[in-house]
Amino acid sequence: MTTRAILLDSIHRPRAAWRDLTRAIGGLMPKGLYARSLLIVILPMVLLQSVIAYTFMERHWQLMTVRLSTGVVQDVAALIQVYQTFPDDPRHSQLRRIGAELGLSVDVLPADPLPTALPKPFFSILDGALSREIAQKIHRPFWIDTVGRSNFVEIRVKLDHAVLRVLARRNAAYASNSEIFLVWMVGASLILLGVSIAFLRNQIRPILQLAGAAEAFGKGRETEFRPRGAREVRQAGYAFVEMKRRIERAMEQRTAMLNGVSHDLRTILTRFKLSLALLDGGLEQEAMQRDVEEMQRMLEAYLAFARGDGGEIPAPTDIRALLDELKTEAERQGYVADVDISGETMVTVRPDAFKRCLANLVCNAQRYGERIAIEAAGDQRFLTIHVDDDGPGVPPEAREDVFRPFFRLDEARNQDEGGTGLGLAIARDIARSHGGDIQLATSPLGGLRASVRVPV
Numbered sequence: 001m002t003t004r005a006i007l008l009d010s011i012h013r014p015r016a017a018w019r020d021l022t023r024a025i026g027g028l029m030p031k032g033l034y035a036r037s038l039l040i041v042i043l044p045m046v047l048l049q050s051v052i053a054y055t056f057m058e059r060h061w062q063l064m065t066v067r068l069s070t071g072v073v074q075d076v077a078a079l080i081q082v083y084q085t086f087p088d089d090p091r092h093s094q095l096r097r098i099g100a101e102l103g104l105s106v107d108v109l110p111a112d113p114l115p116t117a118l119p120k121p122f123f124s125i126l127d128g129a130l131s132r133e134i135a136q137k138i139h140r141p142f143w144i145d146t147v148g149r150s151n152f153v154e155i156r157v158k159l160d161h162a163v164l165r166v167l168a169r170r171n172a173a174y175a176s177n178s179e180i181f182l183v184w185m186v187g188a189s190l191i192l193l194g195v196s197i198a199f200l201r202n203q204i205r206p207i208l209q210l211a212g213a214a215e216a217f218g219k220g221r222e223t224e225f226r227p228r229g230a231r232e233v234r235q236a237g238y239a240f241v242e243m244k245r246r247i248e249r250a251m252e253q254r255t256a257m258l259n260g261v262s263h264d265l266r267t268i269l270t271r272f273k274l275s276l277a278l279l280d281g282g283l284e285q286e287a288m289q290r291d292v293e294e295m296q297r298m299l300e301a302y303l304a305f306a307r308g309d310g311g312e313i314p315a316p317t318d319i320r321a322l323l324d325e326l327k328t329e330a331e332r333q334g335y336v337a338d339v340d341i342s343g344e345t346m347v348t349v350r351p352d353a354f355k356r357c358l359a360n361l362v363c364n365a366q367r368y369g370e371r372i373a374i375e376a377a378g379d380q381r382f383l384t385i386h387v388d389d390d391g392p393g394v395p396p397e398a399r400e401d402v403f404r405p406f407f408r409l410d411e412a413r414n415q416d417e418g419g420t421g422l423g424l425a426i427a428r429d430i431a432r433s434h435g436g437d438i439q440l441a442t443s444p445l446g447g448l449r450a451s452v453r454v455p456v
Contacts, residue, residue, distance in 0.1 A: 105167035219435035344378035357430035365389035391447035
């Protein structure tokens with residue numbers, strides 16, 4: 001490798017490692033805003049509280065431990081003086097009596113070598129403080145055990161002709177801080193958590209209400225929404241309300257315009273029909289009559305596509321009854337239609353618009369197939385309807401193109417003779433206006449499967 005390549009590699013490798021680390025940490029973080037806000041509020045406070053509590057309180061307890069250890073060492077030094085004052089006392093009764101008054105258990109052992117020094121505890125303040133005090137005040141070889149007996153501290157001091165062993169209670173030489181520290185941390189954290197939950201719940205609720213209002217509006221459902229919460233949340237809420245008003249105003253203007261256009265064009269077509277009815281019969285009159293009827297069908301399709309849902313109000317609808325009607329109509333036209341329904345059948349949709357969506361899919365299947373199968377499955381969240389046929393199907397690369405208005409394939413099912421090329425476009429527009437969508441795939445019958453999925 002060249003020097004430049006080595007330099008670039010040395011620069012990019014730490015960056016890649018840092019990106020991997022941040023992605024791994026991001027994967028462990030909570031995904032909801034409520035949980036993330038709690039984490040942002042609580043985690044720094046708990047860390048700061050831990051550092052402050054450990055720094056200041058541990059210093060306080062360390063000072064207390066040093067003072068208590070100094071007192072115990074002074075008592076041991078006094079016992080050594082008593083032993084030297086009464087060296088001829090065979091039972092050392094005077095020494096034991098004074099030790100008992102000091103709260104210490106005293107024994108005089110033979111002048112054997114002191115035990116091997118024990119490993120130092122990593123987090124023991126007592127061991128270090130007691131060792132320093134004995135070394136400074138007694139100036140004799142010693143051995144201590146602060147771990148072996150949980151409630152006692154053993155001190156052995158080598159004298160001239162004996163070994164003085166002293167047992168002192170641990171709380172006489174050490175101020176324990178674990179219980180108080182844990183109570184302080186847990187109690188303060190619980191109080192902080194309770195305050196944060198109560199505060200953040202009120203801050204998150206307006207955001208959830210805004211999201212619910214936007215979702216309901218996207219599904220075409222009416223909902224009452226009033227901006228609340230913090231200033232930024234209210235600002236977003238007012239922007240949503242204003243956007244909703246503009247969209248509704250545009251839809252009203254479009255509907256009014258389409259009604260006017262529809263009325264004018266239907267009037268002209270009616271005049272054509274009356275004029276043709278007054279003419280003498282003939283081949284030319286029949287051809288013109290077919291052209292007028294075709295023009296009327298195309299006009300109705302164009303207006304239906306441009307009008308969309310037409311302001312219809314969503315209502316709970318029984319999909320089972322709707323699909324049974326479509327099956328009956330298909331059988332009346334001589335097609336074989338099967339319907340299979342499972343799960344929840346009640347869904348909130350615009351009944352006429354949703355029926356038009358499914359009818360367009362069924363008509364598309366009738367135009368290119370002989371057998372039709374309709375399958376519906378509902379759960380707590382979505383309703384999914386599959387319309388299958390045994391026709392020629394649509395190539396995978398063209399399955400999105402057929403949803404474009406007026407799109408036609410040279411040898412495909414969207415080139416409907418006498419049609420407008422708007423059936424699938426209208427169906428998808430209706431499905432998306434309900435918050436769902438339509439996807440095309442290969443049917444188990446060998447033709448095309450059109451799958452409609454809408455939220456319940």
